[in-house]
Amino acid sequence: LMAINWGPQHPSTHGVLRVKLYLDGEIVIKAVPYLGYLHRGVEKLCEKLSYVQTTPILDKNDYVSPMTNELAYNMAVEKLLGVEVPARARVLRTILAEIQRVASHLLWLGLAGHFIGYDTVWMWAWKYREHVLQMFEIISGNRNHYGMMRVGGVARDVEPDKVPELLNILDMLDKKMEMIAKIANDDPVLRSRLKGVGVLSKQDAIDYCAVGPTGRASGIHTDVRKDEPTDAYDLVDFDEIVLENGDVYDKLVLRVLEILESTKIYRQCLEKLKTVKGPILNNVKEISPGEGLGRYEAPRGEVFHFIKTDGSNRPIRHKI
Secondary structure (H helix, E strand, O other): OEEEEEOOOOOOOOOOOEEEEEEEOOEEEEEEEEOOOOOOOHHHHHOOOOHHHHHHHHHHHHOOOHHHHHHHHHHHHHHHHOOOOOHHHHHHHHHHHHHHHHHHHHHHHHHHHHHOOOHHHHHHHHHHHHHHHHHHHHHHOOOOOOOOEEOOEEOOOOOHHHHHHHHHHHHHHHHHHHHHHHHHHHOHHHHHHHOOOOOOOHHHHHHOOOOHHHHHOOOOOOOHHHHOOOOOOOOOOOOOOOOOOOOHHHHHHHHHHHHHHHHHHHHHHHHHOOOOOOOOEOOOOOOOOEEEEEEEEEOOEEEEEEEEEOOOOOOOEEEO
16 A cells, blocks of 8 residues: 555645545545644634624634634524524525525535546536625625624625526526536546545444534435524425435535525525515623523534623633
């Protein structure tokens, strides 16, 4: 066998980890990960900031899906304080979170195509992702790092005259995702390179506590949106996509199908904005001592934030 290091200085490990790979020709026989290369002190930094100042910091915590960290954190503070989020804000949060899921899955899909030498998939996925970032810009004013969530609601509303533009982007996205789903089903290159590769059995997925698309591609029903629905998830109809083979091919197909579910949720929420009126923020004026936990189904699996406060305007503990 040949042993080689992959990372930490490698374009696809981002300085985050090193993996020692044992190869038999082109087949990876064993992979040993070494973690702990990256520590930014985000939790400690958040203890020095007010609850509103913390939200933009968490955007950088996961720059591929910053909105979901914003959401889980603010949900933790709201539970701590017993704050009720207005109905319109709950719908807006769901819209923002599902756009984020689409953006993250398309980034994954593009990189997956690139890493197997199929750059056409990469260029397609990232081309369509540009339109998803455009939707973020229409709603929040930013393509990334949004700062949209607030304790008790959201910072900005969707302007009614922008809804047709958002729907046009959704129509285009659905057509392109259906095209990619057909390609994944028929393309011999994708099937030969991904079918039966990197199999994670259902039992191993359970033993390793796999979450998100990784767990669902191995036959595990694990989705916080279904298990503990928050915001508008109990008001919309969508399917939890679960596949059985646990290989890289199923992980790809699952993400493509989840994008179609996300656009379905998005359409339903835009429709609900026509009837769900009212404020988008419930202003908080007092902080009481206590603890709160916020859970959300981020694009790569469950993320949670724990907050403990002594009643001051900043937490004494913030665990991510």
